Amino acid sequence: MEYRVHQKETFYFTLKILFTVVVVFFAVSALKNLTALGAEAAGPTAAVFVFYAVFIWLFIWFQKVLLIGHLKGNGVEITASQFPEAHEAYRKIAEGLQIRKIPPLFILQEGGALNAFAVRFSGRNYIAVYSEIFSMYESAPEIVQFVLAHELGHVKRNHLVKRFWTLPSAFVPFLEAAYSRSCEHTCDRIGAAFCGEKSIQGLILLAAGKDIFSKVKVESYIESAKTNNTAAVKFAQLFMSHPYIPLRIRDLQNQ
Template sequence: MLNPRLVHDNEKSLYIFCLLFSIVVYVSLIISIIGIIYIIAGIIAALFVQGLMMGHIRANGIKITEQQFPSFYHTAHRIGKEMGLSRLPDIFVLQSDGMLNAFATRFMGRNYVVLYSNLFELIETGDEEELSFILAHEFAHIKRNHISKNLLILPALWFPFLGKAYSRGCEFTCDRIAAAYIGNAPAAIQGLVILAIGRTLYKHVNISDYVLESSKERGFFVWLSHIVSTHPPLPVRISKIENMHLYPQHYGYTSKSFEASVQS
């Protein structure tokens, strides 16, 4: 069972607010015939776009199976089982033109995790723990039903700043869950650094200096870029994991590997 202390406060409170806001919008639309048409048209359009994207991924991506990258498949199966997922999501690796990213999605009752190829290449450099953190982060989105919940609160997600704030809360939650389940604070932090600078140079980054210098960057546009983003800044996410590393008891989680010294 998921430890409730791993769920970020902003996710819990903002989801309730987003849900209430969305219900008001839905009721307002339903009382008019035109509003009902808008809702139906929006659902159909969203399903079509989502279906087209998943069709491309399934047709071109490489699916991780017991025969295709079996070692990583068994790692994913273990993490999913430990996190209490009833069924392992379909995992695809997709060519990414150098981009480092991963995402979870759901379509027609099936959960998917997509790893961009440049990120997946970490299995060749011996950095599987860092990749496991990123995978567990995406599994956490599925565990928390974030994708299904987003369908319920679509009006709030489109509302300026509100949906983005909720999304950032979800990202903090998934970082916490992923760090807890892989039980390795340094690997979790390094996984985030990889997203910042890439899989080749990340080992040379002074993490403390990275977080410190980022905290000095202030101003209107720095603030604005933060509140219009679905993801918190990477240095902020790193500092949150460092705090979890220092005070795991506050999150109801302890392990010797998680409490190992954080590399800088």
């Protein structure tokens, strides 16, 4: 399946690699300089550095343990015997992306929220789709498939692995969010490669909800977003992991 990687994804990932190397280099250099001053000076500082590094790693690990526990403990896994049509469509998307180890797919009920996510834990990928979206499979299968293809796109592009190994670059303001937004654009394009025009409806669904999304006039929505694109809106975007939905729609329209 052919798709175009968003032009900024490679650029921001290159910056993340660069800053990761820089951060690690200065950290190692600082420890070496402290060591040269003697054990009395180096010991406590190195201990503090190691403590915080381990604390951050354990915090991230613990958060993932809770998430995977919630996913496996409460979620409904989509299999060949549980929602077989959706499972077959999911399998075909994964095969189309040449993903050899297809991630387990779960449905989660989250109080009517519209979301889906990919997570990696202990060397294995998992994908979850919220029930409010999956409940549309019979009436609008292409929209649900767009969401599933988008999440599989994160697996295909190794976004979760790349973010883990470039974690030190998160110290650079706004870089992590910018990289995340470019990844979202790429995954939208992957979803569109499978679902075509229905992909835009999938994004409108996230903006308006499943009860009224079909009534939203796309062009009016985009024009209104342009009018509302004030300095405050642009500034807020710097902190966000996902692009504004009108920007995501415009990107797909320009493909």
